[in-house]
Amino acid sequence: xxxxxxxxxxxxxxxxxxxxxxxxxxxxxxxxxxxxxxxxxxxxxxxxxxxxxxxxxxxxxxxxxxxxxxxxxxxxxxxxxxxxxxxxxxxxxxxxxxxxxxxxxxxxxxxxxxxxxxxxxxxxxxxxxxxxxxxxxxxxxxxxxxxxxxxxxxxxxxxxxxxxxxxxxxxxxxxxxxxxxxxxxxxxxxxxxxxxxxxxxxxxxxxxxxxxxxxxxxxxxxxxxxxxxxxxxxxxxxxxxxxxxxxxxxxxxxxxxxxxxxxxxxxxxxxxxxxxxxxxxxxxxxxxxxxxxxxxxxxxxxxxxxxxxxxxxxxxxxxxxxxxxxxxxxxxxxxxxxxxxxxxxxxxxxxxx
Amino acid sequence: xxxxxxxxxxxxxxxxxxxxxxxxxxxxxxxxxxxxxxxxxxxxxxxxxxxxxxxxxxxxxxxxxxxxxxxxxxxxxxxxxxxxxxxxxxxxxxxxxxxxxxxxxxxxxxxxxxxxxxxxxxxxxxxxxxxxxxxxxxxxxxxxxxxxxxxxxxxxxxxxxxxxxxxxxxxxxxxxxxxxxxxxxxxxxxxxxxxxxxxxxxxxxxxxxxxxxxxxxxxxxxxxxxxxxxxxxxxxxxxxxxxxxxxxxxxxxxxxxxxxxxxxxxxxxxxxxxxxxxxxxxxxxxxxxxxxxxxxxxxxxxxxxxxxxxxxxxxxxxxxxxxxxxxxxxxxxxxxxxxxxxxxxxxxxxxxxxxxxxxxxxxxxxxxxxxxxxxxxxxxxxxxxxxxxxxxxxxxxxxxxxxxxxxxxxxxxxxxxxxxxxxxxxxxxxxxxxxxxxxxxxxxxxxxxxxxxxxxxxxxxxxxxxxxxxxxxxxxxxxxxxxxxxxxxxxxxxxxxxxxxxxxxxxxxxxxxxxxxxxxxxxxxxxxxxxxxxxxx
Numbered sequence: 085x086x087x088x089x090x091x092x093x094x095x096x097x098x099x100x101x102x103x104x105x106x107x108x109x110x111x112x113x114x115x116x117x118x119x120x121x122x123x124x125x126x127x128x129x130x131x132x133x134x135x136x137x138x139x140x141x142x143x144x145x146x147x148x149x150x151x152x153x154x155x156x157x158x159x160x161x162x163x164x165x166x167x168x169x170x171x172x173x174x175x176x177x178x179x180x181x182x183x184x185x186x187x188x189x190x191x192x193x194x195x196x197x198x199x200x201x202x203x204x205x206x207x208x209x210x211x212x213x214x215x216x217x218x219x220x221x222x223x224x225x226x227x228x229x230x231x232x233x234x235x236x237x238x239x240x241x242x243x244x245x246x247x248x249x250x251x252x253x254x255x256x257x258x259x260x261x262x263x264x265x266x267x268x269x270x271x272x273x274x275x276x277x278x279x280x281x282x283x284x285x286x287x288x289x290x291x292x293x294x295x296x297x298x299x300x301x302x303x304x305x306x307x308x309x310x311x312x313x314x315x316x317x318x319x320x321x322x323x324x325x326x327x328x329x330x331x332x333x334x335x336x337x338x339x340x341x342x343x344x345x346x347x348x349x350x351x352x353x354x355x356x357x358x359x360x361x362x363x364x365x366x367x368x369x370x371x372x373x374x375x376x377x378x379x380x381x382x383x384x385x386x387x388x389x390x391x392x393x394x395x396x397x398x399x400x401x402x403x404x405x406x407x408x409x410x411x412x413x414x415x416x417x418x419x420x421x422x423x424x425x426x427x428x429x430x431x432x433x434x435x436x437x
Numbered sequence: 438x439x440x441x442x443x444x445x446x447x448x449x450x451x452x453x454x455x456x457x458x459x460x461x462x463x464x465x466x467x468x469x470x471x472x473x474x475x476x477x478x479x480x481x482x483x484x485x486x487x488x489x490x491x492x493x494x495x496x497x498x499x500x501x502x503x504x505x506x507x508x509x510x511x512x513x514x515x516x517x518x519x520x521x522x523x524x525x526x527x528x529x530x531x532x533x534x535x536x537x538x539x540x541x542x543x544x545x546x547x548x549x550x551x552x553x554x555x556x557x558x559x560x561x562x563x564x565x566x567x568x569x570x571x572x573x574x575x576x577x578x579x580x581x582x583x584x585x586x587x588x589x590x591x592x593x594x595x596x597x598x599x600x601x602x603x604x605x606x607x608x609x610x611x612x613x614x615x616x617x618x619x620x621x622x623x624x625x626x627x628x629x630x631x632x633x634x635x636x637x638x639x640x641x642x643x644x645x646x647x648x649x650x651x652x653x654x655x656x657x658x659x660x661x662x663x664x665x666x667x668x669x670x671x672x673x674x675x676x677x678x679x680x681x682x683x684x685x686x687x688x689x690x691x692x693x694x695x696x697x698x699x700x701x702x703x704x705x706x707x708x709x710x711x712x713x714x715x716x717x718x719x720x721x722x723x724x725x726x727x728x729x730x731x732x733x734x735x736x737x738x739x740x741x742x743x744x745x746x747x748x749x750x751x752x753x754x755x756x757x758x759x760x761x762x763x764x765x766x767x768x769x770x771x772x773x774x775x776x777x778x779x780x781x782x783x784x785x786x787x788x789x790x791x792x793x794x795x796x797x798x799x800x801x802x803x804x805x806x807x808x809x810x811x812x813x814x815x816x817x818x819x820x821x822x823x824x825x826x827x828x829x830x831x832x833x834x835x836x837x838x839x840x841x842x843x844x845x846x847x848x849x850x851x852x853x854x855x856x857x858x859x860x861x862x863x864x865x866x867x868x869x870x871x872x873x874x875x876x877x878x879x880x881x882x883x884x885x886x887x888x889x890x891x892x893x894x895x896x897x898x899x900x901x902x903x904x905x906x907x908x909x910x911x912x913x914x915x916x917x918x919x920x921x922x923x924x925x926x927x928x929x930x931x932x933x934x935x936x937x938x939x940x941x942x943x944x945x946x947x948x949x950x951x952x953x954x955x956x957x958x959x960x961x962x963x964x965x966x967x968x969x970x971x972x973x974x
Contacts, residue, residue: 298643307643
């Protein structure tokens with residue numbers, strides 16, 4: 085029996101070994117293209133949203149594109165670490181990040197090179213680096229997700245980040261640990277906007293109020309979606325997929341009152357990596373990513389991102405407001421980016437990560 | 438004078454090649470990783486070592502990991518050992534059918550078991566985590582216990598029964614299979630404490646405490662963003678004695694298994710009546726297989742039918758949509774996984790054969806060396822490999838982008854799974870007849886032909902088992918897939934990510950396809966040659 089199996093096994097193995105890279109290349113997997121031929125993009129936007137778009141761009145532009153996506157475990161921080169480590173010998177040509185402060189930080193470290201993409205001509209200046217090292221587009225908002233079964237009356241819904249420290253919600257609300265992802269950026273920005281003393285008091289208040297600090301925005305969304313908690317902080321994309329899947333959830337853009345802090349917007353940003361492979365191909369790719377169509381597609385997709393340019397249709401879900409329809413929190417990407425490492429270290433200590 | 442030297446070289450070349458592979462993909466990366474704990478950007482320092490004692494977070498993670506390992510292993514012993522105990526030589530209803538199914542949960546990646554548990558129970562606490570990891574790793578105990586029970590001579594049991602009564606005979610039987618049980622428990626313990634994917638998945642689901650492997654990965658991802666040299670290195674410092682201890686444990690486990698007495702021709706155990714417990718005893722195999730196989734499969738099946746969304750009821754129409762999405766979104770990853778697993782299994786067997794022969798015939802210490810990668814958390818092995826091939830002064834000569842290539846991923850996987858094949862094969866090689874080999878030296882054939890016909894032939898059944906085991910383990914590997922860029926495109930890694938973003942529908946399809954492939958390969962001998970299913974266990 086074994087003799088009869090051996091040739092079959094060897095044949096299987098031989099074909100397996102010989103054709104594997106080719107098969108992977110045909111399948112468009114990130115590791116497939118031969119090294120050094122085309123550009124390489126590091127992508128922090130969720131893979132299921134970004135990969136189809138990038139596959140399409142690569143085909144249209146005839147680029148031999150290598151994609152490397154982040155993982156849920158490491159989030160954006162993993163790719164930022166890789167880019168920082170590789171700065172002497174860059175392997176990425178383009179960085180597409182869904183946390184603009186991280187990109188601003190990399191720009192200040194000299195890891196990104198200037199490129200004034202013609203496709204970004206109509207992106208408002210506030211979303212672009214004055215030195216053209218990065219350009220913002222398609223944003224997510226930091227919102228409150230509310231379980232409408234537990235809180236059927238909209239009048240009872242939380243309205244502000246301050247509700248996290250309101251004794252009324254003691255032990256009944258959640259936010260992700262601010263050690264990675266958009267929550268790290270959010271809390272770093274809050275520290276800047278509120279000032280260190282007020283921010284520290286706010287953090288102490290959250291601990292005193294028994295806020296549930298969970299592993300990520302997905303976890304906070306699930307806790308609310310599944311009825312374990314009445315509300316939590318999360319991102320619009322997490323809320324949107326839960327809502328689209330038919331769960332009883334609503335979305336609150338927080339801090340909209342007169343004089344309020346406003347809702348935080350976290351745009352995507354794309355930048356050219358200095359000295360990365362195939363700079364010409366990389367620039368073509370950046371032009372494609374910054375096209376108006378990309379923002380429209382990201383708004384229409386499950387991620388429901390908010391376009392930053394006027395005239396582009398926003399998400400179909402009316403709960404996700406378009407730019408100008410709500411008070412946006414004002415925060416300085418560059419300053420927060422500069423302070424991100426310090427905040428990261430401090431938050432990791434505070435949250436015992 | 439030169440001819441014997443040439444012959445000797447030709448015979449030993451495969452062993453040297455295997456040792457070179459281990460040096461390049463295991464020892465040098467680990468030594469470099471250890472060395473880096475002593476070299477900060479400003480030179481030699483013991484800072485990372487001295488910080489270890491005061492690193493409360495790390496010590497907590499180590500404590501939690503050990504507790505989790507012990508609890509999960511205890512559950513593995515109860516479920517896997519209990520399954521074997523009740524289905525071999527017992528009058529349990531459907532025992533003949535249930536016995537070979539003891540290995541079935543091994544085919545399911547632990548992350549799938551976790552997905553199943555998390556869907557039904559709140560899985561963020563300590564005991565749910567221990568229960569699901571204990572279930573996922575119980576097949577190690579089950580399979581080895583079955584082997585132990587089959588190796589016991591029924592005549593000896595009958596003698597004990599006649600002389601000392603049922604209770605003492607059962608005690609004697611338990612002692613007789615103790616080496617196999619212990620070996621299975623140690624394997625379950627190692628796999629549990631080394632696991633990163635499942636604890637991380639549960640963290641994203643709401644778990645608020647962390648394991649040691651999570652700590653290593655968490656700090657590594659922040660290596661260039663807000664962590665100090667000492668903070669980054671201290672988990673690795675802690676890992677070094679930990680790994681050494683685990684390596685010794687694994688070696689001991691597999692040696693125990695290998696040294697379990699070869700009792701020659703044995704008569705099977707007599708049918709031992711369960712008496713009044715005959716039907717109630719069925720609960721244990723049902724609970725084990727229910728938690729380890731049925732629950733994950735039902736949850737995955739329900740996902741395919743649309744259970745994760747509330748817009749419309751579950752239906753076959755929805756399943757068709759799920760399938761279409763899976764082809765569009767996940768098929769490339771599935772193909773990538775299969776090619777990778779096929780290549781890895783082939784590499785591992787080719788490398789393990791000379792290592793096993795070397796360990797069995799000349800250098801028993803090779804067993805210990807070969808065991809090392811299995812004692813490491815895969816996350817740490819991945820980090821060591823990336824550092825060595827990315828920054829290492831020697832290994833980066835493989836090429837600037839080798840560490841991002843498909844070949845690198847295959848080599849890393851092979852390094853990870855080599856111990857299981859090498860140690861399995863070496864235990865069999867030790868049982869081969871030395872006299873036959875010595876006689877074979879007088880046959881006037883080339884060394885290669887002699888090796889192929891004389892040495893390889895008796896090892897083929899074990900080589901096939903090792904190939905299958907490696908193939909299945911490579912298909913389900915998540916931790917290396919997360920760390921290595923080239924392995925990011927594997928199906929298990931993609932599924933773990935996709936589920937976070939509520940894409941359960943097409944993820945379920947890919948998971949079920951992956952399981953079908955993982956099942957098909959071990960079943961091939963039975964399907965092609967009509968072997969009984971009992972051969973699986």
